[in-house]
Amino acid sequence: MLNPILTRQDYLSRDSNGLAKSTFTCPDCGREHVIPIGEMRTARGLVNETPVVIERILGHAPRMVQVVFDRAIEDLIQEQVISRLEAARLPLAFLPLGERGLLLDSEVNLAENAAAQVHPGVEILIGAGSGVICDLTKWIATRKNLPFIILGTAPSMNAYTSITATITEQDVKISRLLNPPDAVLLDVDILAQAPMPMIHAGMGDLAARAICNADWKLANLLHGAYFCPLPYAMTAENERAYLGSAAGIARRDPPAIQVLSEAVLKSGLSMTVLNGETSPSSGAEHVLSHFWDLLTHTRGLPKNLHGAQVGIGTVIMLAFYHYMRRLDVLAIDPEEVVRRRPSLDALIAENTARYGQAGPLFNEVVRAKYLSEDGLRERIRWVQANWERLWRELDPYIPPFETIRAPLQQAGVPLTLSAIQRSPADALEALVKGPQYRSRYTILDLAWELGLMPQAGEEVLRLAGVLG
Template sequence: MSDQAKRRFGGKRDMSNERIQSALAGATDTRAVVIEEGALARVADVFRENFPESRAVVVADGTEYRVAGEEVQRVLEQGGIGTEEPYVFPAEPTLYAKYSNIELLVGSLEGHDAVPVAVGSGTLNDIAKRAAYETDRPYMNVATAASMDGYTAFGASIEKDGHKQTLTCPAPRAVLADVSVLVAAPKDMTAAGYADLLGKVTSGADWLVADALGVEPIDKEGWRLVQDGLRGWVADPEALAAGESEAMDGLIEGLVMSGLAMQAYQSSRTASGAEHQFSHLWEGEGLGRDRNPPLSHGFKVGVGSVAVAALYERLLARDLARLDVEAAVSAWPSWPEVEERVRALHTLPELERAAVEQSRAKYVGADALRERLELLREVWPELSGKLRSHLLPAEELRRMLRAAGCPVTPEEIGLSRDELQKTYRRALTIRSRYTVLDLANETGILDECVAELFEPGGFWAR
């Protein structure tokens, strides 16, 4: 890197630090975030500042312990931090976020009062996060890959009782990310993080819709933390795939800011929309669970983002200011009819029960639907303009994801086109959050819009 490039990069890092410090002011759990080259050398100082007079226990799997855990342990010891024997999960088979692994770690943590220092990425972070919560202590995370936005988010995505679910637990008190470690991470992990971050494009559009229809007003701070920097963070997937530090610095900042926004708003609405409902459905059904390593959350989000952006294009091709409200209300099913349809869409009992519960929570009767659709007619000229300005074309999202090294077709993640087509309606049912799926469903055009995507000449037929 030239001196001029170093100065430019340094200036961007200063601005990034300012943004993160501003975001930390509204965070409920996280007090410190350090992102820089050589950050591992600071782990003892960061630990001491945030966990004064506490002992530390490094938690990692065999691979991550070799990558960074040994160095973290060495720096802690040399920095005068008292430590317990590291808890290291086996390197093989690939560590999976299942509850039995939390139970193993909890059993070890109950033998002392040390603060866990999780050295790893998404799975390890989720396991340590929940285990720390169950043993009533805070924890710290040392990121080894820019693979998802969960580092600074509350909650852990864990397989329990036969299906993936989000378990309650606070975010880490401190997060440290050494950019040189992130750059050396497997490329598919970086690509997964890029896909997770790029999904904020469609999730932002969903919030615009929910805001315009009076379902969930936009929180200015929650929106700012994610959306203001988003286009810059995802602007250069080619540089990210090439392993350039500046691009990696932007990616990890975006992922960290996304988690901090969830803390500030106390909801994942700031960073999750219909694209995540696609991913959550597939995760609940175990899609890619048999791969080694398992199919990442980010890769599923990436395909979901393309699918949702394509649906938006079909929706925006229609003038909903001229919607026949009475026809839509007349065709609107009763709750018992909806429940029957929801149950028919799912074969796994846990998913079926959850889908019924979530669908019931957002169901509205005919009078409330009429009022919402009349409002839609009024706001559509302005809303459609905002959506066109905010969204990226589905084809452009597909190009960006491909450039970053992400899968972009259903076949690449183990789905047929028919299964993807059915996912649009199935994903609608699994969350009460209002998204483009609900808008298309309530206006009575979901099925025809989706059909257009798969017919000859449609997006998914190209």
């Protein structure tokens, strides 16, 4: 069933669809990188090819197809998707979720109820929508063991081709490994009409690549975590292309939207090849975003699109790396850092007081990350002794600041804290406390271990230009 790809050069030269149903024995990490998704395409008018794609998947004309969508955008789905499928005489049933005027969440009870409503005669599901519908359709199809197609309506995030879904279970977001889609179709004519904030969010989510692989490499160097350079390499050309198309994306030019859509497909694959592990697309910038999400629950701050937060988080973290690169690390006195850091008990008391119900989540992470006094001395001395070698290894994953920030700004991606309704204090808190909320090791953890926070955070927010 799987198509073996033999050389790295061949692997890196293919577009998303060229990697469909492929397997690759990686010369870099020795693992097998598998892409189990059947078909991944982006083009104009693609929705009209849905019947052909369904026949290819089932091997015959379908007896019944059920369309999963969000009632909040029902008119849009009716006009852009359902009317076309009806015109093609597909036998359709519908599975509308949520309510008009309400933001849908990929919540486990909702997904279970939806799965129970799948029509008994259905042979294949179509999830028509963006992030949440994509996650819910993956869940429902896996539950019912049905083949499914994702028909994306906005280039707003990179999970269409990921084999995991983010599902909320009792207020906590968890990532679940689910059945891979049989096809992912991104119709450029539909995506080009998506709300501009969703297009910007897609660019923001993709921007993470520009810095999160440095975090992954850092964890590899300091903790011996698994690392593979292939996911970074496989998305290099897409990044160059979509950043180069920034002006066209802002104008909704179809060729530019197609470039962005292909980058969205490939970005999801960079996680799929690691069996759903998100490190190639998620580092400290996502830590910041997850922390800002938490503040919507604990302090009632306004919600933002995931990608909008990740975009500004990327600019902050890119500035953070450049700040760290220039640090005089030998000026740090390990004894002083050990003496000055808050005790584990003090951190636990602080998290419990500040974050209420989420306090225990913080404290679990803090307990795991808090080094003993000797461990901390050893960490600092090791980093001081290996500083230049560390940066030689990290530098290939850290682009110049303006090569990322300028195109994002050109496309109109919001790059100030006020644009995402967060204060400088919220940003500083995310830089200090985000790493105590997420277990992933990033440059923020290293800065904390070196005794640089919160001063470094304040300086970086200024350097990143996000305070305006």
